[in-house]
Amino acid sequence: MNQELKFRLATKDDLLDIVRMLSDDNIGATREILSDKLSDNYLNAFQKISADKNQELTIVEMNGNKVATFHLTFIQYLTHHGGLRAQIEAVRIKFDFRGQGLGTRVFEYAINRAREKGCVLVQLTTDKKRVEAIKFYQTIGFVSTHEGMKFKL
Numbered sequence: 001m002n003q004e005l006k007f008r009l010a011t012k013d014d015l016l017d018i019v020r021m022l023s024d025d026n027i028g029a030t031r032e033i034l035s036d037k038l039s040d041n042y043l044n045a046f047q048k049i050s051a052d053k054n055q056e057l058t059i060v061e062m063n064g065n066k067v068a069t070f071h072l073t074f075i076q077y078l079t080h081h082g083g084l085r086a087q088i089e090a091v092r093i094k095f096d097f098r099g100q101g102l103g104t105r106v107f108e109y110a111i112n113r114a115r116e117k118g119c120v121l122v123q124l125t126t127d128k129k130r131v132e133a134i135k136f137y138q139t140i141g142f143v144s145t146h147e148g149m150k151f152k153l
């Protein structure tokens with residue numbers, strides 16, 4: 001696939017499309033509330049993300065269609081000699097565009113964006129149930145080095 005992709009920061013007008021992509025699988029459908037009118041929770045979160053210079057909620061367009069989204073957070077650490085790292089989360093390819101190589105191109109962009117910001121590494125978490133996603137991350141060079149844990153509040 002050699003279609004040109006346009007990467008840009010998301011705007012408030014993109015929120016419904018982003019939530020649709022986030023909810024478009026078995027796991028996401030259990031976490032997101034999708035309706036024609038977004039809840040104030042999504043709007044408040046978007047405002048906080050947009051105002052934070054260390055966060056980038058990105059939309060990917062192809063021929064005017066919103067085909068993917070992801071969220072980069074730049075985190076300052078003391079480890080790695082005070083290095084900056086990028087956390088990539090909420091990567092979603094719109095259902096009817098999956099399997100066309102967009103995921104690889106999205107990650108190439110995100111990794112290059114992290115380099116531009118001076119990051120020393122890119123990290124991500126993924127649900128262990130996302131077996132195909134884990135295989136994909138491994139094929140593009142991600143290595144499972146840590147066991148992630150969460151405490152649900």
